[in-house]
Amino acid sequence: MSKNKTSAYSFFNCIEKNFDKATRFISSIKKGLLEQIKACNAVYRMHFPVKIGKEIKVIEAYRVQHSHHKLPCKGGIRYSMKVNQDEVMTLAALMTYKCAIVDVPFGGAKGGIKIDPQTISSENIEKITRRYTSELIKKNFIGPGIDVPAPDYGTGEREMSWIFDTFLSLRSGDVDALACVTGKPVSQGGVRGRKEATGLGVFYGIRELCHLKEDMSSVGLDVGLVGKKIIIQGLGNVGYHAATFFHKAGAIIIAVAEREGAIYNEKGLNVSKVFLHLKNTGSILNFPESKNIKNTEKALELECDILIPAALENVIHVNNANYIKAKIIGEAANGPITPEADDILEKKGVIIVPDIYLNAGGVTVSYFEWLKNLSHVRYGRMEKKFRENMNAGLLQVIETVSNKKITIEEKKSILRGPREIDLIHSGLEDTMINGFHKIRDLKKSSKIDNMRTAAFVLAINKIIDSYEKLGIFP
Ligand code: NAD
Secondary structure, eight states: OOOOTTOSSOHHHHHHHHHHHHHTTOSSOOHHHHHHHHSOSEEEEEEEEEEETTEEEEEEEEEEEOOOSSSSEEEEEEEOTTOOHHHHHHHHHHHHHHHHHTTOOOEEEEEEEOOOGGGSOHHHHHHHHHHHHHHHHHTTOOBTTTEEEEEOTTOOHHHHHHHHHHHHHHSTTOTTGGGGOOSOOGGGTOOTTHHHHHHHHHHHHHHHHHTOHHHHHHTTOOSSSTTOEEEEEOOSHHHHHHHHHHHHTTOEEEEEEETTEEEEOTTOOOHHHHHHHHHHHSSSTTOTTOEEESSGGGGGGSSOSEEEEOSOTTOBOTTTGGGOOOSEEEOOSSSOBOHHHHHHHHHTTOEEEOHHHHTTHHHHHHHHHHHHHHHTSOTTTTTHHHHHHHHHHHHHHHHHHHTOOOOHHHHHHHHOOOOHHHHHHHHHHHHHHHHHHHHHHHHHHTTOSSHHHHHHHHHHHHHHHHHHHHOOOO
């Protein structure tokens, strides 16, 4: 497997290294079982032709199912010129561990198509997406109980809609067809809250950490998010939403880094306005009241409290890790830190909140979407009015007994029954808080040095348990 530019390890080796570190803390080591957990169970590499204009282009694409210990497999699809087998295998493996940590009953998978969506028309992206889906169907690599893709880097609701439509046209009459893919638009069976789920999960995870006095004093920071200086790399789906939630909670987004460069304002950037500027001009640069930073990587080295890499892997490496000044790094992207950089940062005392936990909000809400599709009913539909009626009755009793009138504003907030978005956000919040404390408790009780290793130990133990209860097919 090829090594990557910034590390002695291939991307997949990085995960293996983290896995091996974790096995030192696993009491009943069954070597064969650990090898099985580590290995990718199925790799499908394909080439298919697509007519673009008058030319026939051969498209390279992948779907990797890392683990079948729970089915269906689950993981996003990435569109990028950097897509290769090693990357897709690694991202699929991360999905397995991620799902285990947040108690989502899926095996890990990932897909990728080697194209640059920024240089291809939307008609041609649609052609490629539909053809890729039909290739997956032919090989039985997609389906509500088999393998359920979702968005990732370079894809979104639009592509998920095309995948669903192609699946349905070839599996006409399948009443569960909607559950073949998640991250769909709400009008196509998607769930409210999926778009922002990964970024919101990142926010919940970091907020939880920042509320702990012991952890904050270990890096010389005050408790809470208010006033914390944050740098965001990548203003895409994950980075934009994470930045928005941090901003709303009173943190200060001092810098945003994108492909073309970065912008900086010590007093804080208004993320919604930056996003609008990006949409209007095609670049974040020259945003009013901010300084441009030409070399986008340099933004990662600015003085700050929290650094959120939310773009791509291997962006913090042996050559820049020593210059990183953040006290906390929240891995919103998958694999943004190489193993060499990880060691350097750990020695510097930086708290790293690892990707296999921190960006699990997306798959958590994808799980909720899958459940919604299989149950064929919107969350809250059955109980919303019932709850409102119950609450109204209760309020009446309280008013009678206390002989006090409750204000209209108070009534509004107490009476309201749960909407789909309320249930999704609360399910996600609960999942992220629980996940955080499970990792932190294990780190403490097993005297593990860092959160990444503790997260791997937690995940591996759960998968071992699952295999042991399941048995191995003779
Ligand atoms: P996206 O395509 O919506 O956004 C990525 C952003 O990063 C884009 O705005 C892009 O221009 C920017 N970018 C690319 N190269 C850059 C560079 N060198 N420097 C700075 N910015 C750069 O993708 P996304 O869905 O937000 O995914 C981002 C990361 O989060 C990926 O690692 C992905 O695997 C991970 N992730 C995504 C989800 C999800 O639900 N979308 C879930 C889990 C993990």
